Amino acid sequence: MSSSQTPRRPSLDAGKDLFEALRALHLQAGQPSSRQIERDLGRTLSHTTINNLLKGPRIPKWPILEQILVALSASAKIEEEATVSRFRKLWIEASTLAMGEKSGDIPPPPELVQQSKVELARLNALFPYLLDEIEIVAARDGATSFRIPCGFADLDTLVGGWSFGSLVTISGASACGRTTLLLDFCKTAAIKHGLATLLVSADMNPQELQFRILSAECRVPLHSIRTGYMADDDWSRLARKLVEVAEAPLWMTTMPRLNFDEIKTYAESLKQRNELRLLAIDGLSLGREGGLRTGISLELLKELAMDLNLAVIVAMRGANLENPWRRPNVSEFPEWGEVERVADIGIVIHREDHRDPLSPRAGEADLMVVKNRNGPTYTCTVAYQAHYARFVDMFPPASSNASEPEKATAPESADASTEVDATGIPTETEGGAEV
Helix, strand or coil, X not given: CCCCCCXXXXXXXXXXXXXXXXXXXXXXXXXXXXXXXXHHCCCCCCHHHHHHHHHCCCCCCHHHHHHHHHHHHHHHCCCHHHHHHHHHHHHHHHHHHHHHHHHCCCCCCHHHHHHCCCCCCCHHHHHHHHHHHHHHHHHCCXXXXXXXXXXXXXXXXXXXXXXXXXXXXXXXXXXXXXXXXXXXXXXXXXXXXXXXXXXXECCCXXXXXXXXXXXXXXXXXXXXXXXXXXXXXXXXXXXXXXXXXXXXXXXXXXXCCCCHHHHHHHHHHHHHHHCCCEEEEEEECCCCCCHHHHCCXXXXXXXXXXXXXXXXXXXXXXXXXXXCCCCCCHHHCCCHHHHHHHCCEEEEEECXXXXXXXXXXXXXXXXXXXXXXXXCCEEEEEEEEHHHCEEEECCCCCCCCCCCHHHCCCCCCCCHHHCECCCCCECCCHHHCCC
């Protein structure tokens, strides 16, 4: 290009053919709204991201564009594979031209980019996506293409949600609520935000896990569900929520001896078929009889999270603390060395009523974020509702509807032995409900 010529704007001119083809496909599909496309995709992308992509002029990442192409192809009733292949070539040409114009370098041949399995990104090419991520996360508009909400207001404020490619660990004393917290994270992703989730448990079968999910979501005491002593109000609440829970993209399996190869196979299969976003593992032990026997390590799980671009949350086996009456020290957990070295976020659960039901803090739980790779550490206090097998916010978020009964979050007494449900049968105490 001569010095007298005005440089072209790469984001506009480089992607001209790509966006013209995309607009034509959108028109052929009947011009569905960004919210309709969001629903068609199972809310794996936010309507804000979809709307910005359709308007241009920023060249999107290929995985995001590919999802939208699949949805538009289905609406237009045209062959998906041919459409994706055609747009793949347009995207490669636009991306390489944009990088070449930005840097003044000659772009690599499209064939070389297409054959490469490693995605290279120049720093200036990342800025538009980083700005989008900051805007979307700041809006707190549900799940985004970047992160999964935690489901707890203070925790979301602290860590900003679970980033794809991150590894999160949950530790605590035996029977302190690790499985319950892990299920809360899974319910937020799968039921509230419609994100494909896989839960692998070493301790509980799918039926027991389903009982806990129904109890928490329908606000029916777990003891009543397990024994069948349910009042009419319990059946009504169960009926209202049952369809929503049943349609959630949540898969569960029991694996008494956790095996990394099997977990990887399940995750890869669901990633291809259902765009898996969250992998949750319950009951992992890294001691001599755990990790060495099963071949699982946090390093392998971190690699899996990055390779498949999903979040991995692991609930470790309960530790026998030297002094269970006081706040635990991270050095007491056998897995702490590996957590500190590998995990992005490390959470330790502490409940004073775990050993002292008469504690003035009965019904409260501290989620101690003792490791946060990208921010500060902090202790988030939540309410523990043992009879519903769930943790909830102590107070409803400012943006929520306080009139919704399921968000009434005043701490409840952990002395469940004094509570009597509508059937006249005492509700189950915490010690018999948690793994």
